Amino acid sequence: MTIERPATVSTPDDGSPASPSVAEVLAEADARYRALFEAIDDAFCIIEFIDGPNGPDSDYVHVEANSGYERHTGIPDIIGRRVRDLAPSDADVWVALYGGVLRTGQPIRFEREFEQAGRHIEVAAARVEPPSLRRVSVLFRDITDRKRAEAALRESEALARENVQRVQLALSAGAIIGTWLWDLPSDRFTVDEAFAKAFGLDPALGREGLSLAQVVDTVHSDDQEGLAAAIREAIARGGAYAHQYRTRRADGNYYWLEANGRVEHGPDGTPLNFPGVLIDIEERRAVEAERQRMTEMLRTLNETLEKRVEEKTAELMAAEEALRQSQKMEAVGQLTGGLAHDFNNLLAGISGSLEMMQARIRQGRLGEIERYMIGAQGATKRAAALTHRLLAFSRRQTLDPKPTDVNRLVAGMEELIQRTVGPQITVERVAVGGLWPTLVDPNQLENALLNLAINARDAMPDGGKLTIETGNRWIDDRTGRERDLPPGQYISMCVSDNGTGMPADVVARAFDPFFTTKPIGVGTGLGLSMIYGFARQSGGQVQIYSEVGQGTMVCVYLPRHHVEEMSEPQAPPQVPERTETGETVLVIDDEPLVRMLVVDVLEDLGYTAIEAGDGPEGLKVLRSDQRIDLLITDVGLPNGMNGRQVADAARELRPDLKVMFVTGYAENAVLSHGHLAPGMQVVTKPFDMTVLARRIRSMIAD
Numbered sequence: 001m002t003i004e005r006p007a008t009v010s011t012p013d014d015g016s017p018a019s020p021s022v023a024e025v026l027a028e029a030d031a032r033y034r035a036l037f038e039a040i041d042d043a044f045c046i047i048e049f050i051d052g053p054n055g056p057d058s059d060y061v062h063v064e065a066n067s068g069y070e071r072h073t074g075i076p077d078i079i080g081r082r083v084r085d086l087a088p089s090d091a092d093v094w095v096a097l098y099g100g101v102l103r104t105g106q107p108i109r110f111e112r113e114f115e116q117a118g119r120h121i122e123v124a125a126a127r128v129e130p131p132s133l134r135r136v137s138v139l140f141r142d143i144t145d146r147k148r149a150e151a152a153l154r155e156s157e158a159l160a161r162e163n164v165q166r167v168q169l170a171l172s173a174g175a176i177i178g179t180w181l182w183d184l185p186s187d188r189f190t191v192d193e194a195f196a197k198a199f200g201l202d203p204a205l206g207r208e209g210l211s212l213a214q215v216v217d218t219v220h221s222d223d224q225e226g227l228a229a230a231i232r233e234a235i236a237r238g239g240a241y242a243h244q245y246r247t248r249r250a251d252g253n254y255y256w257l258e259a260n261g262r263v264e265h266g267p268d269g270t271p272l273n274f275p276g277v278l279i280d281i282e283e284r285r286a287v288e289a290e291r292q293r294m295t296e297m298l299r300t301l302n303e304t305l306e307k308r309v310e311e312k313t314a315e316l317m318a319a320e321e322a323l324r325q326s327q328k329m330e331a332v333g334q335l336t337g338g339l340a341h342d343f344n345n346l347l348a349g350i351s352g353s354l355e356m357m358q359a360r361i362r363q364g365r366l367g368e369i370e371r372y373m374i375g376a377q378g379a380t381k382r383a384a385a386l387t388h389r390l391l392a393f394s395r396r397q398t399l400d401p402k403p404t405d406v407n408r409l410v411a412g413m414e415e416l417i418q419r420t421v422g423p424q425i426t427v428e429r430v431a432v433g434g435l436w437p438t439l440v441d442p443n444q445l446e447n448a449l450l451n452l453a454i455n456a457r458d459a460m461p462d463g464g465k466l467t468i469e470t471g472n473r474w475i476d477d478r479t480g481r482e483r484d485l486p487p488g489q490y491i492s493m494c495v496s497d498n499g500t501g502m503p504a505d506v507v508a509r510a511f512d513p514f515f516t517t518k519p520i521g522v523g524t525g526l527g528l529s530m531i532y533g534f535a536r537q538s539g540g541q542v543q544i545y546s547e548v549g550q551g552t553m554v555c556v557y558l559p560r561h562h563v564e565e566m567s568e569p570q571a572p573p574q575v576p577e578r579t580e581t582g583e584t585v586l587v588i589d590d591e592p593l594v595r596m597l598v599v600d601v602l603e604d605l606g607y608t609a610i611e612a613g614d615g616p617e618g619l620k621v622l623r624s625d626q627r628i629d630l631l632i633t634d635v636g637l638p639n640g641m642n643g644r645q646v647a648d649a650a651r652e653l654r655p656d657l658k659v660m661f662v663t664g665y666a667e668n669a670v671l672s673h674g675h676l677a678p679g680m681q682v683v684t685k686p687f688d689m690t691v692l693a694r695r696i697r698s699m700i701a702d
Helices: 022-039 068-073 091-104 144-173 193-198 203-208 212-218 221-237 282-363 366-393 406-421 442-458 477-483 504-509 527-537 592-604 615-623 643-653 689-701
Strands: 043-052 055-065 108-114 119-128 135-142 176-183 188-191 239-248 254-265 271-280 402-404 425-430 438-440 464-475 488-497 541-547 551-559 584-588 608-612 630-634 658-663 680-684
Touching (some): 043 068, 043 091, 068 135, 091 108, 091 119, 091 135, 188 203, 188 212, 193 203, 193 271, 212 221, 221 239, 221 254, 221 271, 402 442, 406 425, 406 442, 406 464, 438 551, 442 464, 442 488, 442 527, 442 551, 464 477, 504 541, 584 615, 592 608, 592 689, 608 615, 615 630, 630 643, 643 658, 658 689
Parallel strands (some): 425 464, 630 658, 658 680
Antiparallel strands (some): 043 055, 108 119, 176 271, 254 271, 464 488, 488 551, 541 551
């Protein structure tokens, strides 16, 4: 065989052709090798074992690969890539397979699913000699289509076996009542005698051949449209077919049956044959109809039951509402009875003292007046205290909320509480560090704490231990629902004792007004109800935890108030006893007696007083040029303007005007829920005239 050489190949001096150089021979061999390498249609590569994470020969790298590699595996640019980078989870398996070939020199052949490429491959591997090269040649062939065909064949065979079994079972059970074979290109039905009877046809026609129109002629008119659609759909797609419908038999009645068949297509997709069987489902449909009838009966019964339950529930709710109304009336009766009893006693003291004062004045025995006056004032103060407790219970008392450090408040009360409960009871204070501040009326909180301490003392007649504990509390949704509180941050002040405790029925009524377990004449039964009303009005709650023989703990929960820094309480300013500068005070009150008393106090202090009976009359004065240094107004005023509206209008006319609200029934909405602007204060009726005078002097002097 003669090989043509390029013209540039050098020749010896004698003119004969020169032998090719080593480089040329190697290049030519490499070209033949590459041509043969690329001529292989299957995927082919050479791998070289290298040191890996598990020691020598525990990893390999692809050093050569033909173009068929990417076609068969779907992995591009394979040269230079390691198996542990390509398939980290399967790397040890591949290394073990090819590593065995490298060690033993024995070729292997196997099939494997290549998950990274989503393909099935057939693999043949052999060692590249000599072994010192540490190389293995690998030939891949994509057999994914073959595997899919095999799987489809297995599924088809399984389905065929299942269908055969079903037919055999149906035949043995007598369920199949007829068979048919429909030649689709000629539209010719051949049916057995049972099929013909099921369709009310002449069996002789079934043997000769029928058209589709003849077959479906006896199908119930309501079922014909659905049957036609099912047949068209089965013919178009091929494969299994099943449909239920009614046919008219020779007796003129319609019976349910189910047709099961299979449409066979030719290689070009042309529908060829449509064989099938008929199954008698009349009994099954009867059972289904009976089940549906029973279901409908149950549904009707259920609807009727729901209606009866609703009616019964409505009756129970009406009875419950009547019971609640009865309980309300009982509570109102208890409340009014207690009020009538206590106020009759107080009014008797006041009325009797006034009558005796009047008698002694007529008799000229003026030296005996003072003791009756003291008695009347004492009864008045007790009536005022009772009124404040009732307002606290109804959550309508006048509060003066301030940012309060409850730890500091409790510490300031500790000595008073110890003196109140006596030496036989040990008082322990447990104050949590970093207690959050709360916005609360500190005076009312002190009263609440003292009331709780007295209750704890009365529960420990033989002495014991009283503990006052504070804490920060996070209330979540579930706990908030249990305690009737919005979720959020709260502080708690708990007073506990190791006294007699309370049974559950007493705990349930503990907050009722005038309810008490103390002996007659000891306590009013308003202490806990006052604390409850105060806590609820302050946005908090009160909870009682008690066990008979073990003791009781009462916890007051109050919302956290966000402030930068708590200020120290300041002493009230020292003001002069009597003014000498001619300040003027406008007094607006619809009660003439109260207005007269306030004016008398002002005149005794040396102030000029101007009176008005309602808001519009007071505004006339405010719109004038009259000097006004302080406005004193009742909150509940007649004739269309309440005290807050008068104060707002006055601030529009005189922005720096100081305002004192006087009220015996604090409407929170009127007073902005206790949050008053600077230069505004509240005095609660009934008030001590000395206290009123001090507050007036303090406001004007500021």
